Amino acid sequence: EAGVAQSPRYKIIEKRQSVAFWCNPISGHATLYWYQQILGQGPKLLIQFQNNGVVDDSQLPKDRFSAERLKGVDSTLKIQPAKLEDSAVYLCASSLGGGDSGNTIYFGEGSWLTVV
Amino acid sequence: GENVEQHPSTLSVQEGDSAVIKCTYSDSASNYFPWYKQELGKRPQLIIDIRSNVGEKKDQRIAVTLNKTAKHFSLHITETQPEDSAVYFCAASIAHAGKSTFGDGTTLTVKP
Numbered sequence: 204e205a206g207v208a209q210s211p212r213y214k215i216i217e218k219r220q221s222v223a224f225w226c227n228p229i230s231g232h233a234t235l236y237w238y239q240q241i242l243g244q245g246p247k248l249l250i251q252f253q254n255n256g257v258v259d260d261s262q263l264p265k266d267r268f269s270a271e272r273l274k275g276v277d278s279t280l281k282i283q284p285a286k287l288e289d290s291a292v293y294l295c296a297s298s299l300g301g302g303d304s305g306n307t308i309y310f311g312e313g314s315w316l317t318v319v
Numbered sequence: 320g321e322n323v324e325q326h327p328s329t330l331s332v333q334e335g336d337s338a339v340i341k342c343t344y345s346d347s348a349s350n351y352f353p354w355y356k357q358e359l360g361k362r363p364q365l366i367i368d369i370r371s372n373v374g375e376k377k378d379q380r381i382a383v384t385l386n387k388t389a390k391h392f393s394l395h396i397t398e399t400q401p402e403d404s405a406v407y408f409c410a411a412s413i414a415h416a417g418k419s420t421f422g423d424g425t426t427l428t429v430k431p
């Protein structure tokens with residue numbers, strides 16, 4: 204079974220530049236998440252989609268971060284303009300969604316962002 | 320919202336010893352508690368999970384216990400091996416909401 208795919212794997216940008224990350228979830232998974240993982244910390248939820256609708260974006264810094272999931276499959280996460288503190292791994296994850304059997308979250312390999 | 324605290328942040332054991340990692344959560348509505356293992360530079364991967372209607376679950380050398388009253392759950396690894404060295408994350412979630420809150424991780428080092 205194919206896992207969660209993410210690209211690019213690594214990105215180095217200067218502060219105030221923009222960057223976009225792409226994610227393709229496991230086929231059939233209705234729920235898609237973007238997490239931010241800063242070195243030494245656990246993943247922190249940025250946004251959760253159910254199909255193509257936003258379920259939770261309360262922790263997304265909306266002045267600089269945006270995300271979309273058109274057609275309820277692939278998703279992109281954009282940062283513009285980037286700040287030094289945005290240096291982190293951006294993990295995309297997916298789950299079947301809903302119900303007791305659909306909670307297991309499967310993570311992608313992550314997109315490592317360094318802002319200099 | 321949910322708050323998950325995980326202890327210890329680092330744990331070093333000798334090969335063959337047991338390791339225990341503990342987590343507490345704040346939201347009594349949480350009913351699903353997964354544990355993830357993350358090796359350096361790799362994705363977090365689910366190793367075991369427990370639902371609130373169960374007090375303990377075992378899978379070979381790993382086990383998880385849950386105390387709903389005290390709102391804490393623990394990961395137990397017996398007969399540790401060097402390949403168990405990784406960062407372990409606990410999480411708490413409400414099953415139907417599909418949203419998990421993660422602890423800050425425990426770096427486990429198993430010394431040969």
